[in-house]
Amino acid sequence: MIKLIAALDEKNGIANNSGIPWNLKADKEYFRDKISSGNILMGRGVYEELKGPLGSGLNYVLTHRHALREGFIAISDIDDIIQHSDDLWIIGGAEVYGQTINLADEIHITKIHKDFHCTKFFPEINDDFKIVSDSGKLEDNKLVFNFLKYKKVK
Numbered sequence: 704m705i706k707l708i709a710a711l712d713e714k715n716g717i718a719n720n721s722g723i724p725w726n727l728k729a730d731k732e733y734f735r736d737k738i739s740s741g742n743i744l745m746g747r748g749v750y751e752e753l754k755g756p757l758g759s760g761l762n763y764v765l766t767h768r769h770a771l772r773e774g775f776i777a778i779s780d781i782d783d784i785i786q787h788s789d790d791l792w793i794i795g796g797a798e799v800y801g802q803t804i805n806l807a808d809e810i811h812i813t814k815i816h817k818d819f820h821c822t823k824f825f826p827e828i829n830d831d832f833k834i835v836s837d838s839g840k841l842e843d844n845k846l847v848f849n850f851l852k853y854k855k856v857k
């Protein structure tokens with residue numbers, strides 16, 4: 704099962720040039736809970752922002768470099784990792800989402816109802832995916848957001 708997970712603003716923005724521009728504790732907890740089991744795939748951009756590996760599975764980093772910190776595994780071939788992972792969370796960033804959305808079985812989106820004037824974006828979620836669960840509007844830190852789960856239907 705290939706699952707993408709991301710938090711998006713109302714224009715599908717995921718970050719500006721300084722990183723993620725919002726502070727949403729409820730989403731951080733939701734994210735950590737979701738990715739607590741299974742392997743993880745991230746781009747080198749995300750890796751650079753992490754203090755250490757996430758969850759309890761393997762942390763793969765898509766990169767052309769070889770030397771990474773302890774706890775991370777460098778890979779350069781998306782197809783290879785997807786074929787060899789039964790349960791994989793793809794956690795971004797923008798470049799990696801763009802290359803993997805068509806491979807996803809599920810997409811877990813936190814939709815924040817505000818424009819943060821982002822410079823990096825999540826790709827369009829097309830008709831191959833349908834929303835199968837919606838938390839309804841929630842509020843934290845004066846931000847309104849929904850947790851949405853999409854499943855591939857085609």
Ligand SMILES: NC(=O)c1ccc[n+]([C@@H]2O[C@H](COP(=O)([O-])OP(=O)(O)OC[C@H]3O[C@@H](n4cnc5c(N)ncnc54)[C@H](OP(=O)(O)O)[C@@H]3O)[C@@H](O)[C@H]2O)c1
Binds near residue numbers: 752802823
């Ligand atoms: N809102 C959210 O949910 C969310 C989630 C995740 C990330 N973000 C934000 O997104 C930003 C990072 O996104 P980004 O697009 O700049 O970076 P990214 O997707 O994390 O990483 C891009 C890097 O991954 C490597 N890469 C990508 N495709 C590759 C391939 N096919 N083969 C080998 N290596 C490949 C390259 O690294 P090398 O240069 O090392 O080769 C490339 O420079 C951060 O600011 C982060 O905070 C937001």
